Amino acid sequence: MTLALGCIADDYTGASDLANTLTRAGLRTVQTIGVPADDLALPEVDAVVVSLKSRSIEPGLAVSRSRAAEKWLRGRSASHVLFKICSTFDSTDAGNIGPVMDALRADCGEAVVLVTPAFPETGRTVYQGNLFVGAVPLNESPLKDHPLNPMHDSNLVRVLTRQSRTQVGLVDLATVTRGADAVRARLAELAGKGIGAAVIDAVFDRDLETISLVAAEHRLSVGASGIGLGLARALVSTGKVKPASASSDAGAVVGGPAACLAGSCSQATLQQIANAERAMPVLHLDPEQIVAGTSETERALAWARPRLADGPVLIASSATPEAVAAVQARHGRDAAGHAIEQAMADIAEGLAGAGVRRLVVAGGETSGAVVDRLKIPGFLVGVEIAPGVPVLRAVGAEKGGMLLALKSGNFGGPAFFTDALRLMR
Numbered sequence: 001m002t003l004a005l006g007c008i009a010d011d012y013t014g015a016s017d018l019a020n021t022l023t024r025a026g027l028r029t030v031q032t033i034g035v036p037a038d039d040l041a042l043p044e045v046d047a048v049v050v051s052l053k054s055r056s057i058e059p060g061l062a063v064s065r066s067r068a069a070e071k072w073l074r075g076r077s078a079s080h081v082l083f084k085i086c087s088t089f090d091s092t093d094a095g096n097i098g099p100v101m102d103a104l105r106a107d108c109g110e111a112v113v114l115v116t117p118a119f120p121e122t123g124r125t126v127y128q129g130n131l132f133v134g135a136v137p138l139n140e141s142p143l144k145d146h147p148l149n150p151m152h153d154s155n156l157v158r159v160l161t162r163q164s165r166t167q168v169g170l171v172d173l174a175t176v177t178r179g180a181d182a183v184r185a186r187l188a189e190l191a192g193k194g195i196g197a198a199v200i201d202a203v204f205d206r207d208l209e210t211i212s213l214v215a216a217e218h219r220l221s222v223g224a225s226g227i228g229l230g231l232a233r234a235l236v237s238t239g240k241v242k243p244a245s246a247s248s249d250a251g252a253v254v255g256g257p258a259a260c261l262a263g264s265c266s267q268a269t270l271q272q273i274a275n276a277e278r279a280m281p282v283l284h285l286d287p288e289q290i291v292a293g294t295s296e297t298e299r300a301l302a303w304a305r306p307r308l309a310d311g312p313v314l315i316a317s318s319a320t321p322e323a324v325a326a327v328q329a330r331h332g333r334d335a336a337g338h339a340i341e342q343a344m345a346d347i348a349e350g351l352a353g354a355g356v357r358r359l360v361v362a363g364g365e366t367s368g369a370v371v372d373r374l375k376i377p378g379f380l381v382g383v384e385i386a387p388g389v390p391v392l393r394a395v396g397a398e399k400g401g402m403l404l405a406l407k408s409g410n411f412g413g414p415a416f417f418t419d420a421l422r423l424m425r
């Protein structure tokens with residue numbers, strides 16, 4: 001397999017967002033869960049997105065897993081590797097964007113790494129190094145209340161400086177607007193000063209196209225699906241990839257029971273759950289019971305099983321920022337998050353055992369726990385449900401053919417759950 005583009009995503013929803021973007025731009029793309037095993041049969045593709053659950057783990061582990069993924073991708077001739085992070089730069093001062101970027105940069109000998117989480121299609125833009133979510137700076141957006149990575153600083157030069165060993169510079173929008181040569185000159189200037197990473201402003205897709213023409217000449221970039229789109233377009237426009245048409249068909253019908261799981265506590269997901277209450281039975285889990293290790297999982301499965309024959313069900317742990325803060329104050333942020341993720345994985349396993357073959361999961365970490373438990377080694381990308389969220393068809397012997405949708409907490413319209421199920425037939 002010879003890859004035109006290699007990608008490492010720090011969570012599974014982010015990976016499917018990127019795989020969706022690359023597919024729509026004409027790259028034949030597969031999403032793998034972790035570094036693929038030697039015996040996993042992969043189709044001939046232009047891009048592989050290796051999904052890691054590395055956004056909120058210990059930085060050393062995030063680094064070693066990302067390096068293993070990079071080695072695998074470079075071993076398949078990927079001359080450029082995109083480290084896919086969240087378009088809202090989800091991370092803490094300890095990492096993991098900076099430490100992973102530093103390690104991959106050292107491995108490939110890159111002088112200066114281009115960094116931009118801009119993804120205009122979903123309202124993420126960067127100006128003077130400040131990330132905006134829609135009309136507000138990152139630190140005023142709902143991301144200030146994220147259960148695991150609350151974001152309190154919109155200035156990405158500062159945020160990345162706190163995480164990285166290298167100095168971080170800025171390529172501003174005025175430079176990007178002057179074109180690729182101006183960006184190249186600015187990067188050379190930064191590299192000359194020993195600056196190893198550059199946050200780049202981007203407000204429109206055309207900015208990302210300019211940035212990506214330059215990024216494609218480098219070995220490594222860091223960003224979200226916006227730069228992924230630009231890189232894909234650069235590969236197609238320079239003739240390095242012959243564009244494949246994105247399939248409008250979701251493949252063979254799977255049928256049978258369907259279910260939704262929500263562990264995201266984002267504003268978007270809370271609204272989507274409220275909306276779903278009108279369309280399907282919804283069970284709200286009690287986080288206190290989960291963390292206390294009681295039989296909340298069995299209660300959920302006993303509730304779901306008899307209902308599955310009548311139509312889809314939704315099981316949610318999602319709660320308001322105040323309720324999340326209360327649970328975290330009692331049990332600790334990581335312990336609460338981990339216990340709830342594992343309960344979601346238990347429930348997913350039980351639902352699959354009850355015959356569910358179509359599963360919608362809301363939340364990146366939640367999706368990671370569920371997909372790992374179901375032992376799915378990878379996905380083919382189907383139709384798009386909402387920007388950044390495709391229908392995924394599992395590959396591999398055990399769960400092959402099963403349909404999933406892994407929804408980033410922040411993505412999707414109010415009717416997301418019913419929109420997804422309508423397309424997952």
Ligand SMILES: Nc1ncnc2c1ncn2[C@@H]1O[C@H](COP(=O)(O)OP(=O)(O)O)[C@@H](O)[C@H]1O
Nearest residue numbers: 147264287317319337340341363364365366409
């Ligand atoms: N009621 C709750 N209280 C505390 N933490 C929760 C609750 N429900 C879910 N969580 C945790 O919050 C985190 C949500 O992260 P994630 O699934 O990545 O969602 P998103 O995509 O919105 O970032 C997970 O670790 C999840 O287990």
Ligand SMILES: O=C(O)[C@@H](O)C(=O)COP(=O)(O)O
Nearest residue numbers: 013014017086087364408409
């Ligand atoms: O770039 C994005 O915003 C998404 O692709 C993403 O990474 C999703 O992460 P979660 O919001 O944690 O699901």
